Amino acid sequence: MAALFSLVLVLVTLGTGLVWLLDTFYLAPRRQQKLAFASAQTSGDLPEEARDKLVQEPWLVETSKSIFPVIAFVLVLRSFLWEPFQIPSGSMMPTLLVGDFILVNKHEYGLRDPVFRAKFWENNDPQRGDIIVFKYPKDTRVDYIKRVIGLPGDRVVYRNKTLYLQPKCEAGVAKCPGLEPVQSVEVNRDEFFQNGSPLMRLSEDLAGVDHDILINPRHPEPLRYYYKQPGRQAGDWVVPEGSYFVMGDNRDNSTDGRFWGFVPEENLVGKATGIWISFEFDRDRSSVLPTWVPTGVRFSRIGGID
Known part of the structure; x- marks a missing residue:
């Protein structure tokens, strides 16, 4: 859907822009020539109503000139600067909640054309802990949002609800880092529930990025469903060059890299940087209004994303 919208936006911008140029360099001068000819034929006594009719812009030209600046601004803003996204699921809880509307920095990881997604400007690379939006590798028409866990060359292990990380051994380093558990401490266990379980x-x-995650102690670890990298055991991955390993913060309710593999660099869309509005939805309310109508605004959530 996002790709289709981008294509439509580009086509509308090009179409209205071409109509504007056509009118500026061809149609408008022809209208002025007709006006001058008509004025000469009537010795300058051409009625004002007739003058207005001769120089009047066609409906298509008038409409195109009205909407082109707006559409062009939206295209540049959405394709190269910032794009709003809505959080549709709880896979990134507690960091992001259903109803959060976030802003994604589209130029953080370089710029791509909005149709073919060919990169034409390099910028930064994703870092561990970044929350990124990317094209789902199994269906690039769908946008996903997850947290970067492993960089190219890293070894990532997830077993018994524990995350282990071994950063890539850089060339020239005397002693390579070993596989170590990612440190975590309990905050609480009665704030969020899943199927009745706290x-x-x-x-x-x-790696220095502090954030909160959710674990369901009663949820069995689905090792048999994990993506099995050739030559490695289930739950043990080495991130290929040019790819990233991502996971949701809601570890037992997230379809992420553990199940389908890695995110290629060309699938990156941008970095989630802030929440600009957050709506609250009460699914259990007794109301004639549909459940997708918000019941309130969570003003406390507006701001940057950890």
Whole structure:
């Protein structure tokens, strides 16, 4: 849907822009020539109503000139600067909640054309702990949002609800880092629930990036469903060059890299940087209004994303 909208936006911008140029360099001068000819034929006594009719812009030209600046501004803003996204699921709880509307920095990881997504300007690379929006590798028509866990060359292990990380051994380093558990401490376990079970909220330190995650202690680890990288055991991955390993903060309610593999660099859309509005939805309310109508605004959530 996002790709289709981008294509439509580009086509509308090009179409209205071409109509504007056509009118400026061809149609408008022809209208002026007709006006001059008509004025000469009537010795300058051409009625004002007739003058207005001769120089009047066609409906298509008038409409195109009215909407082109707006559409062009939206295209540039959405394609190269910032794009709003809505959080549709709880896979990134507690960091992001259903009803959060976030802003994604489209130029953080370089710029791509909005149709073919060919990169034409390099910028920064994703870092561990970044929350990124990307094209789902199994269906690039769908946008996903997850947290970067592993960079190219990193070894990532997830077993028994514990995340282990071994950063890539850089060339020239005398001693390579080993596989170490990512440190976490419990915060609470009665704030969030899943199917009636209380979730454990932990504060996790991912290479210096502190953030909270959720664990369901009663949820069995689905090792048999994990993506099995050739030559490695289930739950043990080495991130290929040019790719990233991502996971949701709601560890037992997230379809992420553990199940389908890695995010290629060309699938990156941008970095989530802030919440600009957050709506609250009460699914259990007794009201004639549909459940998708918000019941309130969570003003306390507006701001930057950890």
